[in-house]
Amino acid sequence: QVQLQESGPGLVKPSQTLSLTCTVSGGSISSGDYYWSWIRQPPGKGLEWIGYIYYSGSTYYNPSLKSRVTISVDTSKNQFSLKLSSVTAADTAVYYCARGYDGYDGYWGQGTLVTVSS
């Protein structure tokens, strides 16, 4: 059974870079069949797709966040990561990582709350 676990700082200062890592267990991140996604949810609000990466390194990003987002993969550690630069309070959210296949995300991490505040 694939499991995903997000990790990273829970508090980030405005204008700084938010960095999160998702560790995958129970399956290889190098499987060509899957892509690895980041999705976020501001408190009390809906879901927003951030972007995803294939193990090969190909990435796709939400156009509204593209200028600030970088998603990378480390196959040796079975991890993938999210960096979001120049954060503001509007980036405060629960951040989820997920495994996608053919357009749907079947496995999700439990999520991690990141608060942007000085």
Next chain:
Amino acid sequence: DIQMTQSPSSLSASVGDRVTITCQASQDISNYLNWYQQKPGKAPKLLIYDASNLETGVPSRFSGSGSGTDFTFTISSLQPEDIATYYCQQYDNLPPTAFTFGPGTKVDIK
């Protein structure tokens, strides 16, 4: 960008009731439409993929239908454990290059 609308935004129903949620896309998305259930404090869970396919292990009281721009999600007999917010999600292609979630429908027990 493809926009997604969902209705209603919330509903209350009795145990055993049939519950229907609709999702509309701003342009034709074929059957590129998924449904997720999210319980408070939990990650979303995939219920239906590609408009009408039931994810493995999901109870058969959940179903989805539709294609093009109009989609329907149905719970045939509402159970107490179905209290959650339900989101539709569209993707644009295979492989997908963009996703959009609907605003969600909160389902409560009357």
